[in-house]
Structures are given as C-alpha cells and as structure tokens.
Amino acid sequence: MSFEPKIVSFLCNWCSYSGADLAGTSRVHYKPNVRVIRVMCSARVDPTFVVKALAEGADGVLVCGCHPGDCHYSEGNYKTMRRMPLLKRMLADFGIEEERVRLEWVSASEGTRFADIVDDMTERLRALGPSRVKTALAYDAVER
Amino acid sequence: MAGEKLQIALYWGAACGGCDVAVLDTNEFILDVHAAADIRLWPIAVDGKYADVEAMEDGELDLALYNGAVRNSENEHIAKLLRRKSKVLVAFGSCAHLGGIPGLANLASRDEIMNVAYLHNPSIEKGNTTLPRPESGVNGSTLTIPEFYKRVYELDDVVPVDYYVPGCPPAADRIKEVLQAVVSGGLPVPGSVVGANETALCDECPRTKNEKKVKAFHRPWQVMIDPETCLLEQGVLCAGVATRGGCGARCPSSGIPCRGCYGPLPGVVDQGAKLLSAVVSVIDSNDAEEIDRILDGLPDFTGFAYRFSAPSSLLQRSVRQ
Numbered sequence: 001m002s003f004e005p006k007i008v009s010f011l012c013n014w015c016s017y018s019g020a021d022l023a024g025t026s027r028v029h030y031k032p033n034v035r036v037i038r039v040m041c042s043a044r045v046d047p048t049f050v051v052k053a054l055a056e057g058a059d060g061v062l063v064c065g066c067h068p069g070d071c072h073y074s075e076g077n078y079k080t081m082r083r084m085p086l087l088k089r090m091l092a093d094f095g096i097e098e099e100r101v102r103l104e105w106v107s108a109s110e111g112t113r114f115a116d117i118v119d120d121m122t123e124r125l126r127a128l129g130p131s132r133v134k135t136a137l138a139y140d141a142v143e144r
Numbered sequence: 145m146a147g148e149k150l151q152i153a154l155y156w157g158a159a160c161g162g163c164d165v166a167v168l169d170t171n172e173f174i175l176d177v178h179a180a181a182d183i184r185l186w187p188i189a190v191d192g193k194y195a196d197v198e199a200m201e202d203g204e205l206d207l208a209l210y211n212g213a214v215r216n217s218e219n220e221h222i223a224k225l226l227r228r229k230s231k232v233l234v235a236f237g238s239c240a241h242l243g244g245i246p247g248l249a250n251l252a253s254r255d256e257i258m259n260v261a262y263l264h265n266p267s268i269e270k271g272n273t274t275l276p277r278p279e280s281g282v283n284g285s286t287l288t289i290p291e292f293y294k295r296v297y298e299l300d301d302v303v304p305v306d307y308y309v310p311g312c313p314p315a316a317d318r319i320k321e322v323l324q325a326v327v328s329g330g331l332p333v334p335g336s337v338v339g340a341n342e343t344a345l346c347d348e349c350p351r352t353k354n355e356k357k358v359k360a361f362h363r364p365w366q367v368m369i370d371p372e373t374c375l376l377e378q379g380v381l382c383a384g385v386a387t388r389g390g391c392g393a394r395c396p397s398s399g400i401p402c403r404g405c406y407g408p409l410p411g412v413v414d415q416g417a418k419l420l421s422a423v424v425s426v427i428d429s430n431d432a433e434e435i436d437r438i439l440d441g442l443p444d445f446t447g448f449a450y451r452f453s454a455p456s457s458l459l460q461r462s463v464r465q
Contacts, residue, residue: 048413087417093462094461
C-alpha cells in the first residue's frame with residue numbers, strides 16, 4: 001500500500017477556514033490527507049500544538065492565517081509569522097525535516113489556493129516518507 | 145536507633161554533584177537533619193554502600209532524594225532499588241525532574257557522543273580505537289562497567305516518583321522547607337512539584353516590566369545590562385516568562401537571565417515550545433526577512449529552550465538516530 005501522509009492543519013476562523021470552506025462549496029478537488037482544526041486565530045496555534053501533533057504521529061502540520069495586514073485581531077498573524085520560523089529551526093535540531101511544518105496565508109476568497117497548498121504539501125510529504133518521530137519514541141520505550 | 149529516627153538516603157545519578165552541595169548549603173540545618181535522621185546512603189558524604197541498601201527491608205527508608213538523570217544502567221538500577229526501599233522517593237533537582245543538563249545529550253545520538261568523546265576529540269591520542277564497553281576481558285577475567293544508554297531519561301521515566309523538587313540546584317531555603325515538611329508530615333498530594341511556586345518567575349523578579357518590543361537579541365556580555373529593567377525588554381534572552389518561580393529570582397537579581405531550571409509552569413507539557421512562543425512574540429518586526437535576520441541572533445535556541453528539559457519534552461530526543 002502506498003504511503004498516505006497525515007497532515008494536521010490549523011486554520012484561522014476568519015480567513016483560512018472560510019477559504020477552505022469556499023474550496024468545498026466551489027467543489028474544488030484536493031487531497032483528502034489534511035485534517036482541519038479551526039482556531040480563532042493563527043496566533044492561537046501554540047508551538048506546543050505543532051510539536052504534539054508531530055509527536056503523536058502527524059507527518060506534517062499546516063498552519064494557515066490571514067494575509068499580513070488582514071488579521072481580524074490586527075496583529076495575531078504577525079506573532080505567528082515570528083514563531084513559526086524559529087519553531088522550524090528548533091524542530092530541525094530534533095531531526096525533523098523543514099517541509100513537515102508549513103505556514104501559509106490564505107484569505108477567505110482563496111479556495112483554490114488552499115486546495116493547491118494541500119495538494120502540494122501532500123506530494124512533498126509523500127516524497128519525504130513517513131515521519132520518524134513516533135517510531136523513534138516507541139522504540140525508546142522498549143530499548144534503553 | 146532505627147525506628148525512632150527517620151531513615152533517609154540521598155543519591156546522585158547522572159549529575160554534577162551540585163544538588164548534593166546544595167543540601168550542604170543549608171549550613172547548620174544539616175546538623176538538625178542529622179539529629180532527626182539516619183543517613184543510610186549518600187555517596188558524596190557518607191560511607192553507605194549499595195549492598196547496605198540491598199540488604200534493607202522493602203520500604204525501610206522513609207525518604208530518598210534522587211538527584212541526577214538516568215543515563216546508564218547503574219543509575220537505573222539504583223533508581224529502582226531506592227524506589228523499592230523507600231516510602232517516599234523525591235526527584236531532586238532539574239536532572240531528576242526533567243533530565244537537566246545531561247539531557248541535552250538527547251540532541252545527539254550515542255554514536256555521535258562516543259565518537260566525539262573517545263575517538264575524534266582533539267585531546268585524544270591519534271588512532272585511538274578504545275571505546276568503553278559494558279563488558280571487557282582482561283587477563284582472562286571479565287570486567288564490567290554500567291551500560292551507557294541510547295538517551296538520557298528523567299527519573300519518572302524509570303520509576304514512579306512521589307515528589308519533584310526543581311532547581312539547578314534547588315535553593316537551600318526551599319530544601320529546608322521540603323525536609324521540614326517531611327518531618328512534620330506536611331507534604332502535599334503525591335505527584336506534586338514541591339519547593340517551588342505556581343506562578344512564573346516574572347512574578348517574583350524585582351525588575352520593572354513594560355511592553356516588550358525587541359529589534360535584536362544579545363548575549364549578556366554583548367550589552368551593558370540595565371539593572372532595573374526586564375532583561376527580555378533589553379533583548380537579553382530570559383527564560384523567566386515560561387519558568388516556575390520559587391528560586392527567589394537570584395539570577396535576574398544579579399544581572400543574569402533566567403535559564404529555566406525550575407521547569408515548566410503547572411499545566412505546561414513542553415517547556416521549550418512554550419518558551420519559544422513567549423520569547424519570539426516580543427520581536428518588533430512585521431517583515432519576514434527582517435524576522436529571519438533577528439532570529440539569526442539566537443544561536444542554539446533549542447539548547448536554550450530545552451536547557452533543562454529535553455528528555456521531558458514531547459519529542460524527547462533527536463529522531464536522527
């Protein structure tokens with residue numbers, strides 16, 4: 001059986017979730033590998049959420065928020081813009097590939113953009129292979 | 145005397161010895177401890193042997209303070225032994241609590257560590273191929289040393305722990321409080337962190353705090369640090385925002401940023417991720433490229449964020465192994 005990557009995505013309520021909704025109502029086809037979690041703002045995505053998703057077996061994590069300047073809360077997405085690059089650097093030190101965590105800006109009118117991002121990320125993760133985090137942790141439990 | 149006096153043991157696993165010294169830092173109070181308790185094992189100070197502990201009844205010890213992480217098979221053996229022999233087992237200090245400084249080794253593999261330490265270190269004789277092994281034969285007999293594990297564990301990865309006393313090392317005053325609580329039976333519910341506060345270090349830090357907006361991060365030696373203002377506001381990385389208080393804010397009070405040794409706040413599962421979240425949002429820029437440049441001023445942020453807690457983090461260790 002071919003490898004199907006699991007992607008956990010966090011979409012901000014005001015732009016990106018509406019964008020994903022538009023993709024649905026417009027009947028745009030995209031890969032079913034993404035699991036959507038709606039959050040009020042991309043800044044609500046504590047780096048802990050991303051780490052936890054990876055630790056529990058996600059092959060990738062996608063965070064989407066309003067375009068810079070468009071945040072419903074004025075500057076929430078700027079906080080995300082500062083956190084995610086450092087989180088990626090930190091995850092690299094734990095041996096987690098850069099492609100596994102992705103931050104994108106998706107507005108409420110960009111249904112096709114959301115679909116394209118999901119398709120693209122799915123294919124990149126498929127090429128990368130399964131995340132090793134979960135197997136590494138399970139292996140640890142049995143062998144010192 | 146056994147039966148009247150408290151029976152206690154102190155042990156060091158993968159540790160530097162600082163926790164044991166911190167116990168001695170309670171000064172003359174240690175004499176009160178000695179008056180109230182028999183110290184049955186304390187490798188740094190008292191002549192108890194492992195065999196003496198092995199000969200005890202199960203539960204014979206009232207209290208065991210275990211400092212240090214679990215790095216090798218000896219650490220694990222003694223952790224399990226003390227668990228069996230003690231009514232109350234305390235993870236004492238950052239290493240036993242969260243993995244501590246030795247836990248940073250989890251960012252490298254065992255092979256990488258052995259290579260650097262024994263084969264390719266500049267201070268090692270060229271061509272050396274001798275590596276420590278659990279068993280080796282010498283003149284027809286077998287010598288054994290503890291097995292070096294693939295990663296570092298916190299104490300409660302190995303045995304159930306009753307209480308956690310954080311700190312690198314725990315503050316002497318808090319050690320006193322904990323020991324007095326043991327004598328008076330005033331310990332909280334098992335599983336608690338004792339000898340620390342429920343709020344962040346910032347709460348007890350005497351520095352004045354205003355809105356935090358930072359254009360660049362500095363190492364402490366690169367700037368003249370203002371003695372009154374919050375260190376983070378001055379662009380000096382301080383872990384206080386995501387660290388338990390209780391230490392008395394000794395580091396920030398003397399111009400040194402908090403390093404996070406008292407561990408995560410209640411309810412936080414991953415100290416490093418939380419620290420990242422708090423620290424980076426103070427960057428004063430809305431431009432992705434500028435943010436990247438500012439982040440370049442944070443060498444080894446992972447080492448900073450998980451300085452004392454890598455083995456207890458959600459990822460626990462590098463997956464490159």
